Amino acid sequence: MTLLMPNINVHNWRAEFNRLDGAYAPATMRSYYADVEAFESWCYAHSENPFPAEVETVCRFLEDQGKDLTPSTVRRRLYAIRKVHRLLRLPDPTHDEDINLAMRRVKRAKPVRPKQAKGLTHDHLTRFIESEPNTPWGLRNRAMLSLGYELLTRRSELVALKNDDIEDRPDGTLRVLIRRSKVDQFGAGRIAFTSLTTARLLRRWMAFKGTDIEWLFCPIYQSQPINRDLSTTTVKRVIKTAAQRAGFDASDVAAFSGHSMRVGAAQDLLKNGFDTAAIMRAGGWKSVNVLVRYLEHAEHNVWE
Template identity: 30%
Template sequence: MVDQHSESGRTLDGEILADPAENPGIAVAPALTPAGQAALARAQAFARQAVSPATLRAYKADWTHYAAWCDQTGFVPVPATPAVVGAYLSSLAGSHAPTTIRRRLAAIGTMHRFNDLPWNPAHGDIQHPLRGALRNHGRAVQKAAALTLPMLRQLVATCDRTARGRRDRALLLIGFAAALRRSELVALQVDDIAEDARGLRLRIRRGKTDQAGEGAEIGVPRGRHVETCPVRAFQDWMEIATRKSGPLFRRISTGYTIGDVGMHPDAVRRILAYRAEMAGLVIEGFDRLSAHALRVGFITEAYAKGVRDEDIMRHTRHRTQSVMRGYVQRAGLVSDSPAGMLDL
């Protein structure tokens, strides 16, 4: 058996995507012309864009965790043999969710592939511990609660006419009506919004499932009620934001000064939590109120109103029906249960 301990001292810098000069796997001919060098650099730049920034951040954090585990146990992180990877995955069982375990395996694989190192995720020494870890995990996955229309009205009612109140109201209503992910919501630019007599047209430059960067457009019509109309909320916010370009939703100082810097995606969750606390809203059961609640809430409310699956999917930009229907099934878990048909 090959010794897996760290006397070899081989390490990597922890970067998922190394620069061409730092990657020994890329051979550059001495006589390469400037045009050739530029072409190589351009290819590397596009390679960096092949992975979304959010995924890249998660992979880097996962790699750091794996490297720290190797340091503690005495194993060499790279090149990682299947036995070492299997041992690491086994260490995650019982304390990490299945999605986290799978993502950390993907991060290790990504590091190896981008550095031209051998990688065989189908090896039994990886797959068998992985299956065991997934079957015996001890953490239940907490799902995002669906923000229903009555709940949304409660949150919006806490938004006053201050700068923060107007911004939060617009963010909540646009996020819900457009069924946006938190990253898409904070990435909106002022010139991504077009207004006409019917409502708003939103340009989504890039979404989670849009890895090719093709973009999409979403229509948001005027609401029937003033207090929950996303178009009115947008107008109220723009009235004081007075910006013709840059991020649509901006940070606001404690002195209510509207800044020029856009918001972090996690700010959506914090706004939801803050408004829920102000409204006295308590989420019961196993669910949690996350930034995804806006998107999940739109799906469940639209389905309850009889909107067709294909119309919901076109609006939410889901590629498969199974993911979208998963939210719907959870919403009707009790009301649609066959146990209700029994004479209990």
Template identity: 30%
Template sequence: MEAKEHLLNSKAENTKRAYTSDWSHFEKWCYSHSLESLPADPQTLAYYITSLGKEKKASTIKRRMAAISQRHKTKGYPSPCKTPLVKGVWEGLQRKIGVEEKGKEALWLHELREVIEALPKDKLIGIRNRALLVIGWVGAFRRSELVGINIEDISITRDGIIIHLNRSKTDQKGEGQDVALPFASNPLTCPVRSFEDWITASRLKDGPLFRRMDRHGNIMERLTPPAVRMVVKNSCEAVGLDPQRYSAHSLRSGFCSQAARAGKAEHQIMKQTRHKRSDSLQRYIKKASLFDDNAASGIGL
């Protein structure tokens, strides 16, 4: 009973922290748009969740709505989430996000090589994008994790590089996770070489590893998650792939699918991807193994 109670308390604390963070985000958003956060007008909330729909998952938006609803109830106000307007907008967003998430393709290794090969090797932005794409793919990083990497979080060893994540989606307590990226036989898709090439070319010593660049090639501030999505889309389009079919998540799903097709054990893939539950990984494994022992193969077609 004590263990169960401790687990429930732990989950409650995690939820409380998430709600506090979500409400803070909504408050800041309202302030930046000169709108009232408490009580919030249904039109304000509809506007807010629509803006979130451009880059957030449905589960994230749902949690933020729950946080907003709870804060209103705590302060004695009716929840704007229950109004017909917000309900209608939310239902539409769920359909839109569901279709988009379902439609994104995994970026397979041969496609990654094509994309990397097409990058301008003599330009700083090409060197940065190669490092971003290769490290993102081999490390199976979420886009938020990728842009959160600092140079001082990276250690070079005889076997490859180790990237320390200070915080990630599956590490809500902030204990940190280490992700190992080994040397690759192909220099084109080697995460260590791409990292070293970017550091040498950019002359960066510390701070954000991946940064925005202006049209003159000057290195600016930390790259944002939406910017990673655009790098992936634009790079795919450059080699003839439909940019509407790919996103930042294509790097992570591409690694999962390729590793599964190569016969890597589930626990090995989960170690690299930091998945906490195997069912989250199953959709990649299932898709990657569709042609394994296929009944239509070897029957004389």
């Protein structure tokens, strides 16, 4: 079988992706890039032209990917194929009805219930904070865990905070501006407030870190703060390590994730009598469907 070659220069789409810089989050850019590369490789292996792609080619790709990947990942790859065709100003094959049917087959073949992170509720938070050692890392982690819980932040929001986003209040608490999130790409932001306890933990960390480092949370090397932002992976690792130190079994440690602070705080708010609308405002949720999944376990406990 003769391998078909693409109708355009294979390097064009990579160059065109530079146009997306600044318009999308870095993580989104990485995902798009990897997804288009996966499509391109699949097409060459199956003697298909990737650019421009035929509707039938995209359908076959989606259904083939659905054998091993979750429907959400397959849909993301569809979006990447759509984006690259538009960047290259090629006919877009992704809006054809056959594409919708292919995605429906992917979903029906592998129904997947979204995996829920274990909630880092206030009781868990207390154990996590108490487990942190009296080191520069422990100083940072105590402040980060407490702030992330009270602000219901995504881990990307937490590591994006800078000194200028923190403002003292007369009562000793702090006002925090969360500037950007995955549902607020243009940085309109939302305002949140801390407790006195969290404010004290954060001030101790900031006094150690100093004002020369603009990032609120930063890496530490040889007990010294480093002037760059913290990775989201570090937040996840801090949570899992604290769970291990606090004595949780292996299955619970595996269930904790970078979203656990947000999940646990939302569950606590529900148990304390706050309604869904109030919790959505506090956490910056735009979709009630996502929040409902977070609250399922809490609702079970409320009505027992």
